[in-house]
Amino acid sequence: MAVARAEMTTTLCAGEGLAYAPAMERAPLDDSALMLRYQDGDTAAFEELYRRHNDALYRYFLRLGGDAAAAEDLYQEAWTKIIRARSSYRPTAKFTTFLYRVAHNCFIDYVRRNKRHTQTAAVDPDTQPSANESPEMHAESRLARERLEIALLSLPEEQRDVFLLHEEAGLSLDEIAGVTGANREATKSRLRYAVRKLRAAIDEPEVET
Amino acid sequence: MRTDDTTRHDDEVGSDLRDAYRRIATETTPPHLDEAVLAAAATAGSPAKKGLWQWRRPLAWATMIGLSFAIVLEFNQTGVDLAPDLEETLPQSAPADVDDETSAEPTGDAALDGASGFSAEPLRKEAADEAARAARQSLERTVATEAEVEKRARDAELETMSAPAAAELRESAEPSVKSLAPATATVATEADALGAVATDSAERLRADADRQANFLLQQSASDEAACDDMTRADPARWRECIRALVDTRRLDEARLESRLFLETFPDEPAPVPVK
Numbered sequence: 001m002a003v004a005r006a007e008m009t010t011t012l013c014a015g016e017g018l019a020y021a022p023a024m025e026r027a028p029l030d031d032s033a034l035m036l037r038y039q040d041g042d043t044a045a046f047e048e049l050y051r052r053h054n055d056a057l058y059r060y061f062l063r064l065g066g067d068a069a070a071a072e073d074l075y076q077e078a079w080t081k082i083i084r085a086r087s088s089y090r091p092t093a094k095f096t097t098f099l100y101r102v103a104h105n106c107f108i109d110y111v112r113r114n115k116r117h118t119q120t121a122a123v124d125p126d127t128q129p130s131a132n133e134s135p136e137m138h139a140e141s142r143l144a145r146e147r148l149e150i151a152l153l154s155l156p157e158e159q160r161d162v163f164l165l166h167e168e169a170g171l172s173l174d175e176i177a178g179v180t181g182a183n184r185e186a187t188k189s190r191l192r193y194a195v196r197k198l199r200a201a202i203d204e205p206e207v208e209t
Numbered sequence: 210m211r212t213d214d215t216t217r218h219d220d221e222v223g224s225d226l227r228d229a230y231r232r233i234a235t236e237t238t239p240p241h242l243d244e245a246v247l248a249a250a251a252t253a254g255s256p257a258k259k260g261l262w263q264w265r266r267p268l269a270w271a272t273m274i275g276l277s278f279a280i281v282l283e284f285n286q287t288g289v290d291l292a293p294d295l296e297e298t299l300p301q302s303a304p305a306d307v308d309d310e311t312s313a314e315p316t317g318d319a320a321l322d323g324a325s326g327f328s329a330e331p332l333r334k335e336a337a338d339e340a341a342r343a344a345r346q347s348l349e350r351t352v353a354t355e356a357e358v359e360k361r362a363r364d365a366e367l368e369t370m371s372a373p374a375a376a377e378l379r380e381s382a383e384p385s386v387k388s389l390a391p392a393t394a395t396v397a398t399e400a401d402a403l404g405a406v407a408t409d410s411a412e413r414l415r416a417d418a419d420r421q422a423n424f425l426l427q428q429s430a431s432d433e434a435a436c437d438d439m440t441r442a443d444p445a446r447w448r449e450c451i452r453a454l455v456d457t458r459r460l461d462e463a464r465l466e467s468r469l470f471l472e473t474f475p476d477e478p479a480p481v482p483v484k
Contacts, residue, residue: 038254046250054246058238072242079246083253145233152230166222167230191221202229 031095039086050079053099056168060100063164064107066153074110078103093178100169101179104161111157144202151201159194162187335414343407350399435462441469444477451480460484 029037029045031052037045057078061071081102089098152160158180165176177187222230436450447470454463463483470480 038250041254043247043251043254046254047247050243050246050250054238054243055236058242059234059236062236063234072239075238075242076245080249083246083250086254141232144229148229148233163222167227168234188221195221195223195226198230199223199226202226 032091035086035089035095036091039089046083049095053096056170057099057103060103060164060168061107063152063168064157064161065110070110070114074103074106078106081106094175096169096171097175097178100165100171104165104179107161147201148198151198155194155197158182159190159197162190163194163198166191337411339407339410343403346403435459436466441473444470444474447474448478448480451483455481455483 029048031049034045034049038049058071058075061074061078062068065071065074078099082099085102152163155163161180162176165171165179166173171179173184173187173191176191177184180187182190435454436447440446440450447466451463451466451470454460454466460483467480467483470477
C-alpha cells in the first residue's frame with residue numbers, strides 16, 4: 001500500500017501545473033523527514049504528517065479509554081507534546097513509535113490522575129443499514145459489532161493497549177514492546193490473549209431472547 | 210497503516226477479526242481538533258516567532274550584563290561600601306569580670322554553634338551587660354553616700370581646736386549623720402533590689418538560652434537516633450521503630466514518628482499509641 005501511494009504521489013507530482021509539487025518533491029517524504037522539516041519551520045510538512053496519523057491516533061485514544069471527551073483531551077495533549085518536542089526530535093526510530101510512545105505516556109498519566117476512570121461505551125456503532133443489507137442482516141451485523149465493542153472495552157487495559165497499537169498504529173511486537181516498556185514475550189502474550197477474547201466475542205452465537 | 214513488515218512478523222490477529230475491527234473502527238478526528246492542533250503547530254513553528262526569539266535572547270543577556278556593570282560602576286563612583294566593617298555591627302563586649310563569670314557556666318553553646326547554627330552568646334552578653342550596669346550603679350550610689358558622711362565627720366574632727374568644740378561639732382554633725390542614715394539604708398536597699406532584679410533578669414535570660422540550647426541539642430540528638438529513611442520505607446519496620454522509641458520512653462520522638470507514619474501510610478494499621 002505504501003509503495004502504491006508512493007507511485008501515485010510521484011506520478012501526481014511529475015504532472016504539470018501542480019502548485020504543491022515543489023513541497024512534495026519527487027517522492028513522498030517519510031514521517032521523520034517531515035518532522036525534521038517542521039523542525040525548520042515548515043508547517044506544511046507538519047500538516048502532511050498530521051494527516052497521516054490523526055484518525056488512527058484519535059481512535060487509539062477513543063477505544064483505549066472508552067471516553068470520547070477524555071480521548072479528545074488526550075489527543076490534543078499528545079499532539080501538543082509532539083509540537084513542543086520538535087526542536088529536540090531526532091530520527092533515531094520510526095516517527096510512529098515516537099508518536100505512540102508519547103500517546104501511551106499521556107494515557108498512563110491520565111489513568112494515574114483518574115484512578116477510578118470508568119469505561120463507558122462512548123463509541124456508537126453505525127446504526128444505519130447499508131443498501132445491500134437486509135434488516136435482519138443489519139441487525140445481526142450490528143449485534144456482532146456491539147459484541148466486539150463490548151469485548152474490546154472489557155479487555156484488561158494492557159491487552160487493549162497492545163491490540164490497538166497493533167491495529168491502529170500498525171506497530172510490530174518489538175515496537176509495541178518499546179512503546180509500552182514491556183518485553184517482547186509479554187507483549188506477544190498480551191496480544192494473543194486479546195485476540196482470543198475478541199475472536200470469541202465475534203464468533204459467539206446469537207442468544208435467542 | 211499496516212506495513213508488510215508488521216503483517217509478516219506477527220499476524221496474530223487474523224483477517225476475520227481485523228475486518229470486524231475495521232468495520233467498527235471508522236471514527237475520524239473531529240474537525241475542531243484538527244483545527245486546534247494545526248493552529249498550535251502553525252503558531253509554534255512559524256519562522257517569524259523563531260526569529261524573534263533568536264534575537265530576543267541575546268538582547269536580554271546583553272541588557273542584564275550592561276545593567277550589572279552600570280550598578281557596580283555607580284557604587285564605585287559614589288563610594289558606597291558594599292561590605293561595611295563587621296566589627297561596627299557587632300555588640301560591644303561586656304566587662305571582663307562578668308564575661309568570665311558567665312563564660313564559666315556550661316551551656317553547651319559550643320556544641321550548638323557547630324551543630325545547628327544557634328548561638329546563645331548574644332543573649333548571655335546582654336544579660337551580663339544589664340547585670341553589670343545595675344550592680345555598678347547601685348555600688349556607686351552607696352559608695353557616694355558613705356563617702357559624704359565620712360567626709361563630714363572627718364572635716365569636723367580636723368577643724369576642731371578643742372574637744373568641746375569637736376564635741377560640739379560632732380553633736381552638730383550627728384543629726385546629719387542620723388538623717389543621712391535612713392537615706393543610706395534606702396539607697397542600699399534600692400541598690401540591693403536593683404541588683405536582685407538585674408540578677409533575676411540575667412538568670413532568666415541565661416536560663417532561656419540554656420533551654421533553647423538543650424532543646425536544640427535534644428532535637429539534634431533525636432534526629433540522629435530516630436527512625437531512619439530505610440526504616441520509614443517499610444511500614445512494619447517503622448512501627449517497630451516507633452514501638453522501640455515508646456519502650457525507651459522517647460515519647461516526643463515516638464509521637465513525631467507516629468504522626469509522620471499516619472501521614473505517610475494512612476491505610477496501614479496505626480503504630481502503638483503514644484501517651
